[in-house]
Amino acid sequence: MSGVSGHEDVDIDLGQLVRAVWARRLKVVTITLLGAGVAFAGAKMMSPKYRSETRILIEPRAPAFANAQTNDAGASPLLDELNIASQVQLLQSADLIKQVINSQKLYDLPEFDAAASGSAFSDLLVALHLKKSPLESPPEERIIDAFTERLQVYQVPGSRVIGITFTSKDPRLAAQIPNAMAAVYLSKQSGAKLASNSEATRWLEPEIETLRQKVSDAEQKVAEYRAEHDLLPTNGGSNFPTQQLNDISAELTRVRGERANAEARSQAVRNALSSGEASDTLQDIMSSQSIQRLKGTESALQSQISDLQTTLLSNHPRLRSLRAQLTDIKAQIREETQKILASIENEAKVASLRQKELEQQSDRLKASSAQAGTDEVGLNALQREAAAQRQLLETYLARYREAASRSDKNSSPADARIVSNAIQPVDPYFPKVVPIVTVVALATLIVTSIAIMLAELFSGRALRPVSRAVEIEQEVIEEVVVPEQPRRTPTPSMLAVSEDEAPSEAVVEPENEPQGEEENEFSVTAVADYLIESRAQLAIAISPTGDDGSAATVALARRLAIVGSRVVLLDMTGSGYPTRLMAENDEALGVTDLLCGEAAFGETIHSDRLTDAHLIPQGMSDMRQAMRGADRLSLLLDALSSAYDLVVVECGAANVAAVSRLTRSKDVEIILSMPEIVEAEFLAAMTDFEEAGYHRVLLMSGGEAEIFPESREAA
Structure with missing residues (x-):
C-alpha cells in the first residue's frame, strides 16, 4: 500500500x-x-396488539324546537383551538376513565393489572430498585395507569374532530372501549347542560319574585309622585302645564295674526273711502252680498238711463226718476261700505283684546311649567328605576322560560356527535x-x-x-543489526530505511573533561523544564551516538511524566531500544503494525512499565513494507498532539531529510540527545539542521541518562 x-x-x-x-x-x-x-x-414471539378508533366532531348543537332567535351565535360556545384542546383533556380526565372502567368492568381483566401481568424483566428491575413495584400503588391507580398507557386522544390537524384510540390484546375490547368513552363523554356533556339549566331555574325563581315586588314598588312610587306634584301625563309625553303653555302659545300666535290682518283690511277700506277711489277692488267690500245687490241695481239703472237718453230729453220725468234712484243707490252703497269698515275695525279690536288675554295666561303658565319641570326631575329618576327593574324582570322571565323548556334530557344535546364508531379490528397493528x-x-x-x-x-x-505527482521511493533495505555496544555504534533510524542512508561508523572519542555548571544546562531535567515552559507539542529527538542517546530520550519522557505532563514517546529507531526499556512486552504492536494496517490506532499505544508515560513501540511488522507509508506519519503526529501535552519522537541516528518527512512545518523542537558529546557529530548535526531552517535545536547531555537504571539493565 x-x-x-x-x-x-x-x-x-x-x-x-x-x-x-x-x-x-x-x-x-x-x-x-x-x-x-x-x-x-x-x-x-411478541403478543399481538389491536387498535381501534372512534372520532367525535365538536360542534354546537341546539334542540330541535329551537328557532333562529334563541339559537343565536352569542349563545353558542366558541369553537377555537383552546376549546378543542380542552375537550381533549376532558376525554382524558380521571373521572371519565373511572366511569368507563366501572361500566366495562375492566378491573376483572388481568391485562389492566400491572402486578398480575408482571414479567421477569420487570421483577428484576424492581429488585434492583430501578423501577417502582406495582404492588405499592392502590389497585384503582394501577388500573387507571394501565388504561392511560393504552389510550390516545388527539385532535385531527386542521379540523374540530377528536380521535379516541385504544390498544388492547383483545380486538373486541379495542373497539368497545373507544365507543364507550364517546358515549360517556356525550352523556356527561348533555348532563352538564341539564345541570346548568336546572341550576338556572332554581336560582331564577326567587330572583323573579323579588324583582316583581321591586317593580311594583317602583311603579307605585311613580304614581304617588305624579299625584303629589300634579304631573298628569299627556298624549305628547310632557306634563300638563307644559302642554297648556304650548297650546296658549299657538293660540296667541294665531290671534296676533288675525289682529294684524283685520287692522290691515280696515286701513285699506279707510284709505279707499277717504280718497274717493272705487271700492270694487277691495275684497272685503266686494264679498258683501248687500254691496253686490246694490252694485247690480246701480248697473241696471245706468243701463236704462243710457237707453232712454237716446229717445227722451234729459228733463224727461222718466229720466229724472231714474237718476234719482241711481243717486239713492250710490248713497246706500256708501252706507254699506261704512258698515263693512266698522265691522272690520271691530274684528281688530276683538283680536287685540284676545291677544292681551292670551298673553296674561301665557305668563301664568310659564311659571307653572317651570315648577313642573323641576318636579319632573324626581319623577324621571323614579321612572328610570322602575324601567330598569321592569327590564331586568323581563330578562329573567325570558331566561327562566328558556331554561325551563330545556330541562328535559332530549332538549339539551351535547355539543358534539360521533362521526365514526370504532369497529373490531381483524389484523393486529403490532407487531408488523x-x-x-x-x-x-x-x-x-x-x-x-x-x-x-x-x-x-x-x-x-x-x-x-489528492496529488500523486511524487511517488514515494520504495527501496529494499538491509537487515538492521543491533551492535553489542550501542553507545559507541549508532543505529540507523527507521526513517533512513526509505532513503538508503548508511550509518556513520567513524566515531570521535571526545575528551571527557568536567564541565561544571555548563553540564547542568543541557541535562535531562533542564530540557524537561524548557519543554514544559515552552508548552511545545512535538519534539524530535535525534541520537547520533546510538542507543545511549535513546536511553536519555526515555529518561526525558519519564521525567516529564513524573512532573505531571501527558507525554507519549514514539519509537522510530532501527534498534527498538526505547521499546525494550519501556514496554512490558517486546512484541507489542507498534508503528510498523499501524503503517502496514495490521493494528488499529488504539492498539499501538501502551503504558510505560515504570511511569505514567505512554509508548508507541517499534512494532513487529516488516519495516520495508511499513516505511512505504512513512509519509502518513504526519497524520499520526497530528492526532497524538491533540491528545497529549507533548509528543516525543525518538528517531535514532536520523538526518535532516528524514526528520523533514515527519512534520509539515519547521516549528518543532529538535533535541540532539548525546549523553557523551562527540564533537564532530554534534557540530555536523547542528550545522545541517540550521541550514535546513530548524533554528530551535537543543542539546541534551549530562549524567542523568541513568534514570531508573534497573530498566536499562533489564534491557
Whole structure:
C-alpha cells in the first residue's frame, strides 16, 4: 500500500471503501440474515396488539324546537383551538376513565393489572430498585395507569374532530372501549347542560319574585309622585302645564295674526273711502252680498238711463226718476261700505283684546311649567328605576322560560356527535412482521458496512493523496543489526530505511573533561523544564551516538511524566531500544503494525512499565513494507498532539531529510540527545539542521541518562 505524504492533502478513497465491503460480502450477508432471523423470531414471539378508533366532531348543537332567535351565535360556545384542546383533556380526565372502567368492568381483566401481568424483566428491575413495584400503588391507580398507557386522544390537524384510540390484546375490547368513552363523554356533556339549566331555574325563581315586588314598588312610587306634584301625563309625553303653555302659545300666535290682518283690511277700506277711489277692488267690500245687490241695481239703472237718453230729453220725468234712484243707490252703497269698515275695525279690536288675554295666561303658565319641570326631575329618576327593574324582570322571565323548556334530557344535546364508531379490528397493528424484519435487516446491513468502512479508514488503507505527482521511493533495505555496544555504534533510524542512508561508523572519542555548571544546562531535567515552559507539542529527538542517546530520550519522557505532563514517546529507531526499556512486552504492536494496517490506532499505544508515560513501540511488522507509508506519519503526529501535552519522537541516528518527512512545518523542537558529546557529530548535526531552517535545536547531555537504571539493565 502506498503511503500519504504529510505535505499533501488527503482524500477518502470511496472505491477502496466499496471494495472492502465487497470483499467481506459473505460476512455482511451472514450478519444481515442473522439479524433478520432474530427480528423475525422476536416479532413472532411478541403478543399481538389491536387498535381501534372512534372520532367525535365538536360542534354546537341546539334542540330541535329551537328557532333562529334563541339559537343565536352569542349563545353558542366558541369553537377555537383552546376549546378543542380542552375537550381533549376532558376525554382524558380521571373521572371519565373511572366511569368507563366501572361500566366495562375492566378491573376483572388481568391485562389492566400491572402486578398480575408482571414479567421477569420487570421483577428484576424492581429488585434492583430501578423501577417502582406495582404492588405499592392502590389497585384503582394501577388500573387507571394501565388504561392511560393504552389510550390516545388527539385532535385531527386542521379540523374540530377528536380521535379516541385504544390498544388492547383483545380486538373486541379495542373497539368497545373507544365507543364507550364517546358515549360517556356525550352523556356527561348533555348532563352538564341539564345541570346548568336546572341550576338556572332554581336560582331564577326567587330572583323573579323579588324583582316583581321591586317593580311594583317602583311603579307605585311613580304614581304617588305624579299625584303629589300634579304631573298628569299627556298624549305628547310632557306634563300638563307644559302642554297648556304650548297650546296658549299657538293660540296667541294665531290671534296676533288675525289682529294684524283685520287692522290691515280696515286701513285699506279707510284709505279707499277717504280718497274717493272705487271700492270694487277691495275684497272685503266686494264679498258683501248687500254691496253686490246694490252694485247690480246701480248697473241696471245706468243701463236704462243710457237707453232712454237716446229717445227722451234729459228733463224727461222718466229720466229724472231714474237718476234719482241711481243717486239713492250710490248713497246706500256708501252706507254699506261704512258698515263693512266698522265691522272690520271691530274684528281688530276683538283680536287685540284676545291677544292681551292670551298673553296674561301665557305668563301664568310659564311659571307653572317651570315648577313642573323641576318636579319632573324626581319623577324621571323614579321612572328610570322602575324601567330598569321592569327590564331586568323581563330578562329573567325570558331566561327562566328558556331554561325551563330545556330541562328535559332530549332538549339539551351535547355539543358534539360521533362521526365514526370504532369497529373490531381483524389484523393486529403490532407487531408488523415484514416491516420489522425489513428494517432490522437494512439496519444490520448498514451498520455492518459502516463498521467495515470505519475499519478501513482507521487503518489508513482508504486514504489517498489528492496529488500523486511524487511517488514515494520504495527501496529494499538491509537487515538492521543491533551492535553489542550501542553507545559507541549508532543505529540507523527507521526513517533512513526509505532513503538508503548508511550509518556513520567513524566515531570521535571526545575528551571527557568536567564541565561544571555548563553540564547542568543541557541535562535531562533542564530540557524537561524548557519543554514544559515552552508548552511545545512535538519534539524530535535525534541520537547520533546510538542507543545511549535513546536511553536519555526515555529518561526525558519519564521525567516529564513524573512532573505531571501527558507525554507519549514514539519509537522510530532501527534498534527498538526505547521499546525494550519501556514496554512490558517486546512484541507489542507498534508503528510498523499501524503503517502496514495490521493494528488499529488504539492498539499501538501502551503504558510505560515504570511511569505514567505512554509508548508507541517499534512494532513487529516488516519495516520495508511499513516505511512505504512513512509519509502518513504526519497524520499520526497530528492526532497524538491533540491528545497529549507533548509528543516525543525518538528517531535514532536520523538526518535532516528524514526528520523533514515527519512534520509539515519547521516549528518543532529538535533535541540532539548525546549523553557523551562527540564533537564532530554534534557540530555536523547542528550545522545541517540550521541550514535546513530548524533554528530551535537543543542539546541534551549530562549524567542523568541513568534514570531508573534497573530498566536499562533489564534491557
